Amino acid sequence: MQLEELSSLLSEAFPGADVDVESDGSHFNILIVSDAFEGIRAVKKQQMVYAVINDHIANGSMHAVNMRLHTPAQWAELNS
Numbered sequence: 001m002q003l004e005e006l007s008s009l010l011s012e013a014f015p016g017a018d019v020d021v022e023s024d025g026s027h028f029n030i031l032i033v034s035d036a037f038e039g040i041r042a043v044k045k046q047q048m049v050y051a052v053i054n055d056h057i058a059n060g061s062m063h064a065v066n067m068r069l070h071t072p073a074q075w076a077e078l079n080s
Contacts, residue, residue: 006030006053006062013052018075026063033075045069 007021010032017034030049037045049067056062070078 003028006056009052010049013048026061027066028062028064029066029068031068031070033070033072035071037069037071037074042069 003021003023006023006028007019010019010021010030011017014032014034014036017032017036020031022029032049036048040048046067046069049069050057053062053065057065
């Protein structure tokens with residue numbers, strides 16, 4: 001999976017979100033800051049992202065994923 005393709009998929013799945021994806025080939029670091037995560041538990045946030053990328057994990061184009069998933073308020077607090 002290409003970095004741009006993954007970024008585009010996530011941006012489409014989370015409209016209005018800030019999406020940042022880094023990769024070393026098959027290992028991906030995903031940062032999403034979105035209002036869609038408001039009031040959602042961490043496991044549910046991950047499930048929301050896995051719903052978008054699971055086919056790529058299953059077909060082997062992604063081997064490892066690290067996710068940082070925050071609301072804008074959580075992100076602001078982490079960066080203050």
